Amino acid sequence: QVQLVEAGGGLVQPGGSLRLSCAASGIMFRIYTMGWYRQAPGKQRELVASITSSGELNYADSVKGRFTISRDNAKNTVYLEMNSLKPEDTAVYYCHANTANNYWGQGTQVTVSS
Numbered sequence: 192q193v194q195l196v197e198a199g200g201g202l203v204q205p206g207g208s209l210r211l212s213c214a215a216s217g218i219m220f221r222i223y224t225m226g227w228y229r230q231a232p233g234k235q236r237e238l239v240a241s242i243t244s245s246g247e248l249n250y251a252d253s254v255k256g257r258f259t260i261s262r263d264n265a266k267n268t269v270y271l272e273m274n275s276l277k278p279e280d281t282a283v284y285y286c287h288a289n290t291a292n293n294y295w296g297q298g299t300q301v302t303v304s305s
Contacts, residue, residue, distance in 0.1 A: 193217035200299030213286030229282035
């Protein structure tokens with residue numbers, strides 16, 4: 192049974208930081224591209240960042256220079272370090288495993304507000 196379990200969301204003031212984590216089980220984690228997506232109310236889900244099995248990184252233009260994706264294959268975990276958060280970063284953040292079956296986590300809410 193495949194599980195992607197996110198943690199680390201919450202309420203933060205503008206300019207603050209959060210670190211999301213996603214622990215995977217049931218997949219051969221190290222061989223897959225992992226990604227973080229987000230969906231704000233009334234908007235489509237969008238890619239935030241991804242990391243390939245070889246460590247190649249990809250970021251949405253809106254988060255470049257502020258967010259950092261990383262992975263720890265020994266812990267089957269992918270992280271998203273978010274700095275200089277803005278109100279427009281408010282969304283539900285989802286972990287994604289780019290396998291043939293496209294697995295998703297349950298999502299974690301990030302709210303940036305004063």
